[in-house]
Amino acid sequence: MAAEKKKYLFEIAWETCNQVGGIYTVIRTKVPSMVEKWGDDYALLGPYFPQTASAEFEPIPVTDETPLGRAIISLRQKGLGIHYGYWLITGKPKIVLFELETLLPKVNEIKGRIWDNHKISTLGVEDLVDQTIVFGEMIRLLLTEVAEENKNKTQLVAHFHEWMASTGLPDLKKDKVKISTVFTTHATMLGRYLAGNVPNFYDVIENFDWHKEAKHYGIEAQACFERAAAQKADVLTTVSDITAKECQYFLGRIPELILPNGLNIQRFAALHEHQNLHSKYKESISNFVMGHFFQSQPFDLDQTLYLFTSGRFEYSNKGYDITLDALAILNRKMKEAGSKKTVVMFFVTKQPYHSIDPEVLHSRAVLDEIRENCHAIEKEVGEHLFKASASSSDLQMPDLNAFVDEYWRMRLRRTVQTWKTNARPKVVTHLLKQEDDIIRNLHRTNLLNNPDDKVKVVYHPDFIVSTNPLFGLDYGQFVRGCHLGVFPSYCEPWGYTPLECMARGVPTVTSDLSGFGDYMMQIMRDYEQWGVSVVNRKTQSYQEAAEQLANLLFKFVQQSQRDRITQRNRVESIADTFDWSNLRAYYDTAHELAIIKKKR
Template sequence: MDVHKKILVEVAWEVCNQVGGIYTVIRSKAPSMVELWGDNYCLIGPLFPNKMPAEFEPTDNYNDAFGRAVLKMQKLGLEVHYGTWLVSGKPKVILMNFSKVYERLNEVKYFLWSNHQIDTKQYDELVDQTIALGEMVRIFLEKLSEPGTTTKKVHAHFHEWMVGTPIPQIKKQKLPIKTVFTTHATQLGRYLAMDVPDFYDILPKVDWLKEANRFGVLSKVLIERAASQDADIFTTVSDITAQECEILVGRKPEVITPNGLNIERFVALHEFQNLHLEYKQKINQFVMGHFFHSYSFDLEKTLYFFTSGRFEYTNKGFDITIDAINSLNKKMQKSGIDMTVVLFIVTNRPTYSINSKALQSRAIMEEVRDTCTAIRKQVGERLFYSSAYNPDQKMPSLNDFVDEYWKLRLRRTLMSWKNDELPYVVTHDLVDQEHDAILNHLKSLKLANDKNDKVKIVYHPDFISSTNPLFGMEYHQFVRGCHLGIFPSYYEPWGYTPLECIASGIPTVTSDLSGFGDYVQNYLPYEEANGIYMLKRRHNDYAKSTETLANMLFSFVQLTRRERITQRNVVENSAENFSWNYLIKYYMDAYKMILEDE
């Protein structure tokens, strides 16, 4: 496809604005887009007042089509910034402060209603923000397509309803612009899946208008439907979401555009096994600080499982994971297997702070480490001199080399650390601890980190980062240090978490109700051989799916160390199947379709 005489503008709410998974889509895809489109590619995102992102670098070179359109907008008194997004590929980016549009927001809303029947009477701050940004994007595209700005054909690609309002307006104005709209998850699908049992079975009978009013999301749904139906090409990220779209937004997508990753960011070649060991040792330090004040277990015979993602309790499969882990705990206890599993539940919940006792335990453990380091240094030096001067060549008593000061200090530190209190299930003080679904589920199953439990729980209601004093590592490093990621989603249009595991060389559990799992089933038929465990949730009830997942986890626990190493090798080798270098072809298929119409 010849793109030299074309311009592509890609618009998303999460350009330079990390909110959820679409940020990962846009950011990771950027290098492949720049490679294909070169200087003819630019991204557009929102700029919030006084929040210029650190990853944006402004330019003073406006001598291209995008720059000329930006200057035209600035002459209208609009705040628009042009520069580079400091991520891989360094794509051109335009950030728009939409606050000035608020002065005439009612006028913009009126035309959305009169021309496109998009009802925005009910107040919603996010809807107002997206409409204001959409108006600025519309103006920009209008200026970009004007004579004197560029002689190239203009194409615009919009992601999700938050930037959907320009599409019906472009069609109404008959601007010389071809549009592509991608929905990553339908608005109603997400709400219905959380509320209605057997969502996929009742889907054909859903009255979209009734449900949109019931959930109070009518404006969002109307924007999504208008964008979907008025775009020249409509795409979504998986076959399973395409089925939703046909019913809930009224149009069947022409192209499925599965999400990938910039695999080069994860590639470690022969080092990935060493990295697993390095980061596992960091997790070991956390586990020692968290558990060993009460009791200890053999870290050489311990496996680290984790589940993570946005807090959608049922949709993300937190519920079934906890029930399966409870069953796994019983299976391991009954079998007498000499292994321990630590399950990390990582999500984002309102918290006051990290639990003070958790911090104190970690701090005292570090004091124990420092004391032991000092003793080791003292013993090492004295052992060397004693051995050199020792005439009878006998092994001296190492205890004699330690000063009473260090012996007493170590004893006192250990006494202040060791106690009978069970290790804490949750690492933070939750704002609404009494009603937290995860905590209450764990309590109902009596999963409280008892010494006899073979499965231990660490509920971490905050995202892991290098500034976190409990872990001191980035999330992707944490993933590499674990042994298995568990993501048995009930509703997940795509699902980046299992994909991130594969890119890191870590086996993962996914489900056939996620877009990622659906893609794996279609294109990697021997998924388990590739380290991807597929939980079949469609047409299976909750109890059966829970027991199946528990059996999967129990089988994994019984693997030998050599078998786990072999599996990580296979997983790492399969990661290329999910590289944007390969998957970008699906987006190019969508662009080819609009080019063919010209």
């Protein structure tokens, strides 16, 4: 029996060493698991952008001892800018980055060949498409050279992520280059556009003319590259059954495999510390809440729950619309039930703004001054109380007010007086450049932080980082400090945000139109017992889904603290299900299948 051939895997994405979206998270978190399996027989390919590369890339010398090394040397001699080194992330994989500028002058020549070979029109496309065409050509040249240098000694596999990495894939197929190919679409181009613009999109998906719609939305070249890559690859894969349906109708091919996304869960693991971390970071959020709301609307923090949603500003696709409408229903339900609880809901997304609202910053600063005054009084009272207690003969508790210096009494009173106001707390923390759909919805539903509202809203139109003066937390710490993540998406090919909640021991709400929610429903019958709630957006109307979400939130609000602690423990205990060490097997199958299909 002949010995099995050695294998070598190239993984190719626009987002390798280039943080622009969710695929960066997929690639980056998967690397340790891939290196564990492939070792030195694995390399990533991506574009070279000096700003990101300077932080994440370490160059190493190229030798002619391997087919890849010889190919890089050969292409450098032909004038192509190619960097070779380590990607400085967990796993420290080998990575090849291409200087697109070195081939950009020939972009029209490449476009002409693409038209002649595949009839893909690229006239008048935006600069980004030109860059991806050059990127695809440089990958094609490298892989062709590697295959020739390899001389069939090793089975080569190239795994392409998204159309932006795959513009050269059709020519690899046409030229019969001896390399097995896998193409993964994480979200089809047309799916992204149509889901946000067409009501009940998934119910009518089979009625669309993909080419006509691509022209209508001005993405003809992108959609054509995506379709060509999907049809020419040896194996087509996607991340969920939801996107598989888009592949069938828009790309003209049913995917052979679904590759669910995971995380490097070990990075998030806090062992038995997650409850302590929750308490610690919740306190930081409470400090913000006091500064923001207690000027005019103090409430019991021990009876307050912090909910949040986050992601790109895609008002309908991300489910911000239905979340806001469900919160209005929840507010009514809590009032009718006479609930003693308060819900503070955070919307964390990215929108154009001028600056943080100075009034919001000022309120936080004055609260800090009140705290400092209280600490000074506390210290003064403590000293006097000790002396009075030691010298007392009647064992009575002394009058603490007598120990407070008149200066500190006056200073505290004045500081609190300047802080207190009758104005409603702001719903948005920043000065937006223009009113958007979230603000319009809040006005329509009158969810404006009124004194009698049980649901308060904080709209933070910027991503949370540790240098943020309002929270003093990074995003991961903020998530741990919250009680529930809310992500009832209408179009979400996968959806990392609920998975990131689970990894941090935070219960989450998702939808059956997100890849993650759909996958949870397939692998676990009792997913609700494990802190994951799924809103039915496939078969219910918008209003029915909003009512369902409101009921899920109301049920969560009614839980006891003990119930919530138990739920957090359960959530964290199943997070390992989504560790790449378990999910990499899907990728392994795709690579093996590509090799088998290439042989046929």
